[in-house]
Amino acid sequence: MGLRERKKEQTRRTIEDAAFRLFDERGFHATTVADIAAAADIAPRTFFGYFPTKEDVVFCGFGDSFASLAAALREREPGVTTFDALRSFIIAMVAEGPEADPHRDVRLRLLADNEALASHESHLLGRFEGLIGEAVAADLGDEDNDLRPRMVAAAAVAALKALQPTDHTKKRPLDDEGLAQLDEAFAFLHGGIAGLQERRATASAG
């Protein structure tokens, strides 16, 4: 990677750090793009060369997470189900230390009292759902208008959301209780699929 790209990456980090520091101190709304630019030693106009909107700074790590989940689902060994891959992914994600996402705590606080940011997050989680849904659909054998993959994906993301620790300092890696909850979640998904399978068998028999 050339010096050019390294420098750009570094500037991006600088902007993120400056932004999150200010968001933490003053809140999202009370921090202007001009403030962030000043704190990061760039021209206000330059900010938009790095992030399309102020909101996008808050979700800067999302692209990587998305790519990482996509890779995990795509590159799983034959025989490993989407559920298995997902389970591992969730465990790994929750186990990650503050290094992986140094802004998580601040972000959670921002999301808690800013509707617009919460909306943005819902949307991004929706992208996760799409990814999972596709993988599940592939596992189940594609059918037109099949609701199952979508429901499974939605439920899985709901579980992921709920397992996300609210506070970075607490239970990381997933403790026994968390692990038990995760297994319950997957039992729910398996059970749902099984329930349907049974219902279909009965229907075609009757």
Added chain:
Amino acid sequence: MGLRERKKEQTRRTIEDAAFRLFDERGFHATTVADIAAAADIAPRTFFGYFPTKEDVVFCGFGDSFASLAAALREREPGVTTFDALRSFIIAMVAEGPEADPHRDVRLRLLADNEALASHESHLLGRFEGLIGEAVAADLGDEDNDLRPRMVAAAAVAALKALQPTDHTKKRPLDDEGLAQLDEAFAFLHGGIAGLQERRATASAG
């Protein structure tokens, strides 16, 4: 209701209609609040007395839907499960004609090519999820940190989303295929719950 409130309601409608007409013609972004105000014969400043943001016009009917679902869940007869109530609600909602939501088609088009609006919708659907989750939790007997209600709610909303006809002119009320899908969806939810119950029984037995 006094003349005052009737007139206000009428103005609100006028604004909505004007806005949707313009959104339809030019798109959401290309329509300014000033345009809407002009089309509705009000001062631009007045617009914000009716809607907090331009986006909110697009989701003007949501409050009613939310209240209606809340009422359906709250006022169901004893013995009627959340699932039953939800099933009826979904059928009724899909069956509604264009009168109930005259802007649905335009809204769907807007949502399809505007990320910010899609985000907003995800967020609102999240509120639905919360509502359903609470009701399911009550049915299931409250437990701390129970993932089940959230997963069920998420899956239910996913089903609702999927069943929402893309085009108002088509299949309304829900046709046989739609009904079958809906029943499959609920079979999924029942199966998921059952799977968990079984697992818990096994766990406590072993």
Added chain:
DNA sequence: CCGCAAGATTGCAATCAGTGCAGAAATGCG
């Protein structure tokens, strides 16, 4: 080392959403 082409940064001007405020206009009531 020099100079050029590509890419990055910046300043400027404009558009548009959203907000606080104060005055003007309309309405409901007695």
Added chain:
DNA sequence: CGCATTTCTGCACTGATTGCAATCTTGCGG
């Protein structure tokens, strides 16, 4: 009709976001 309450407007201002054109940097070939 005259007052108290609401509603509607105009105005001024902050702040996000964008297009454009000028300027600066870097990477590379010679």
